[in-house]
Each structure stands twice: as C-alpha cells, then as structure tokens.
Amino acid sequence: MSATEPAYDYVIVGGGSAGSVVASRLAAALPAASVLLIEAGTYGRGVAQIVDPPQWTKLPGTALDWGYRYRASPHVAGRGIPIPRGKVLGGSGATGAMRWFRGHPGDYDAWGRAGATGWNYADLLPYFRRSEAWEGGPSEHRGGSGPLRVTRPSKPHPVASALVEGAAELGLARLDDLNAGDTAGAALANLNIADGRRFSVVDGYLPAWAPPPAPGQVPVGAWAAAPEPPPNLTVLTGSTALRLGFGPGPRCDAVVHTVRGALRRTRAQAGVVLALGAFGTPELLIRSGIGDPAQLRALGVNPVACLPGVGRNLQDHPLLCGVQFLARHRLGLVTDDGGGALMNWRSSRAPRPDLHAFVVQGPHAGPGGAAPDGLAGDPRVFAICPALLGSVSRGRLTVRDPEKTGPDSVEIDAGFLAERADLDTLAEALDTIMDLAATAAYAELIDKPLLAAVGLSAREKEAFVREHCSTSFHPCGTAAMGTGSDAVTDPELNVIGVAGLRVADASVIPVIPAGDIQAAVVAVAERAADLITGKAAWGPAAMPVA
16 A cells, blocks of 8 residues: 555546546536546557547457456357447547437436436436537537537448438438437437547547547647646546545545555545446445445455445347348448448337447458358448347346456346347347348348348247347446435435445446437536536535545
C-alpha cells in the first residue's frame, strides 16, 4: 500500500462512455471540486483503428479489448461467445461500431414500470438532446449543439442503400431519422463519425485527451489544437480498481487501485461513482462485499451490503452471424462503420419493433462459420444480420475468484435462447431476411446466398439459429435501478444501503432498449451528473458528504 493517501472530492471508476461523461460534467459544473477519473486501459493515442471508422473491426482481441467471453451453453450449440469490451479511455464507445440508435420511446417507459421511477422517455429526452450535435440540427427529439457529433452516411455503400430500398418493397417505412419517435422501418444509420473519423465520448467530453488524426488521414478540423485540460479534473489511465473502501454507516469513502504497479488507496470526500460497465461494475461491487451474502461468504468476502441483484438481470441483444451473400461484383472499399443502414420490424408476438437487421460490407460469419468454397476472403461477400431486440431470456455474472480482475475473475452466462420464444422469434427473422434478399433492390446485387437459411425445415432452422447466435455487444442490467428486492441502485442511482456510492453506466438499465445502447448509456451518465450536482428536476440535492 502506498504510504500516501491522496484525496479527491469525487472519484469516478471507469473511463468508458459513462465515466467520461460524468467526469467531464462534474468538473465543469463544480469548478471548486476535484475530480479523479480512473481507467484501467490506455489513452488510445496513436491507434489508427480507433480514429479510422472502418478499422474498428480489427480491435476485438487486441490489447484494447478486455477479452470477456460468454460461457458455453447448450442453448447456443455448446459454444462460448466472445464479447468485446473496450479497455481504453472511452471504453467500448472508442472501440465499437459507432452506431447511435436510442430505440423506441416505449422502451424507456418500461424502465418506470420495472421500478425505476421517474425514468421514462420524457425524462430522458432532455439528456438525449443535450448529449448530441445532430447533423440535421435541433428539433423536438434531437439536439444540435451537444458534445457528440452524429451524422448519416453521405455516400451510402450499395448494400446499405439496398437495405433501405428493399425494406420499402416489404412494406416498411423509409425513416428519415431513426431517433425521432417510431422506429419501425429502415433508414441510414446514425453514426458517431465526423470529418471522416470516429467521434467518441473522448473527442466530445474529454477533448484534451482525445487522440489526434494521423497526418494526411482525415481533415484536421476541430482537432487542430486540443484545449487545455480542466484544472480540477485528473485522468489516470493504466489504473485498475481492486476494491472499494468503507467508513462507518457503511459509507464508501475510498477506492483501492493500482498506480504504476503499486497499490493506492484514494479517498473520495464527496462520493464515488462506478462506471465500469455491465461486467466491471458488478465485479467490483462483489469484490468489495456488495451482493448476495451467501455468495460473498463462499468467496471469502465479508458482506457490506445485502444486494442479491448484483450480477443478475444481464441482458444483451442476440444476433445471427452467417446470413451471408455473394455479390455479382466486387463491393469496393469499406465505408462508414462497415455497415451504414438499419431495419426494424415487429415479429408476430410484438406490439412494437423487436427485430432488427443491419448490413455488413464484408463477411460476418462468426467463429467456425466461414463462407464455403474458399469464399471467406472474397471481396464480393457481404452479410445482412438479424438481431432480436426484445429478448425474454436473462443471464447473469458471477465472480469465481475475488483475488483476480477482469475476465479471469468472472463467469458470464448470456442466457441467449434460454427461452423458447427467443429462438422462435429469431427463426422468424430469418424468413424476413430471405424475403429482403429476394427484393428487386438486391436482385442486381446478389448472386447467391452463402450459409443462409434457404429452404430449411423448422428443425434445420432451429439448428442454424443455435449454431450462429452471437452478441450485439450490448450487455446491460447487472446492477439494475429500481425499488424491488433485486434492485441494486435506487432511482437516484445510489447503491442501496451504502452512502456515498452511485452507479452510472449500462449496468443500471433495468430493461434493455431496442437499439444500440451507447446513446442510452450517455443519457444515463448525463442525468447522473445532474443528480450529483443537484441540477436534476428530482432526486437528492447532492451525494452524502463526510
């Protein structure tokens, strides 16, 4: 343990999408308060794959990926499924697909019904709008001057344009804006891309730490000169949080973390905010004694707070890899984020869109699913990937070894296809994708399907779904806010039974929205900052102060 015990007013643990937002907003709103942001990864400077949008697919499996994996399950043909998580400042927002899609407004109204009182679409809309600089300018649903740039493809890739046109042939609406109300239909994707490069939370909220463009790669534009960092904000990378410290009450008053290989106990005089994501936050809570008492004792961890919901309620969007096609000609260079268009529709069981598809401007088969006949590297191969946005199944995270951190510490069960309804709905989605591929919009583009569900029996279709089920990279819900017995935080994001400790990341989401969760996570973090500073329209004036 370091001989010194540095102190800050606020310590934010986790420098991903949520933590970057909270740290930036607190430092700006409370200039007299000192704020420390702790991130286990690096700054990400000098990494071309972070800056150049199409190259993000090269990041999973590198040193900038935590390397988590969903455990093998008979529901997905006995396979383990990799689930990339960004280990870098900006987190998965700096390494993922850059899509900015909130989902249907009704998804957020479901949060209140799940016990997160006061969290519905109307409550979150000001924060969605505050966070974004939408290329179309401000409107009832959109923001025009926020930190995050949001754009559409200016020159859509052919497979993206065909998705929008083909969906219209199937009777789905052409949507001008996916984030302006009803989401049923197809549209060009909203992307966190500006001036030809990724625009992550680091660029928008922590510009002093943003990676510059490579010489000649993109226009310099807004990145010509980084601003000076706020004097009251410290960003510490390469620092892994090991456990939380507690005073009487119990009250969280410190974080124990590594600094250049040594242990340090950093005190938090006003409060600690956890923002390590759907895996890291429950892991740290459990290692610190917050969780199911029986499980904590089995791990040799002294219980601090009895919260059996920690690690439960894991949700993600299962998607199908392997629905691939061979184009009649070469597709050209990959553009935008490698996709560029989305489609949402209702299954036979749903009152609002619960199925979704996106295009991939290249192969997207998943492990063990390469295209046949040596076509895996063929520049004519592309994919249309269906995903289930209304999954009934739930998973969970458990800690196996409290002395370790990250993937070596936990076991994660995604719960994919554990409920028969999810299997049947994804099988139904396959039929829609094949109908889409048969439209006139794709007729001149597609030569033949590869590894697609063509002419399969019901049993063969079920096997296809199980063998090709993967993840949309949208884990959430493992420290859900609410008021029930499994709630981990209250609707003000305070960890129940522990003073001075809040959670502000994807883990607090009680019901996964039917969209990409980046926009939802940023909105949660924006509101968390207002709750802490007392600027929210409801909730406590501030976190407890020692």
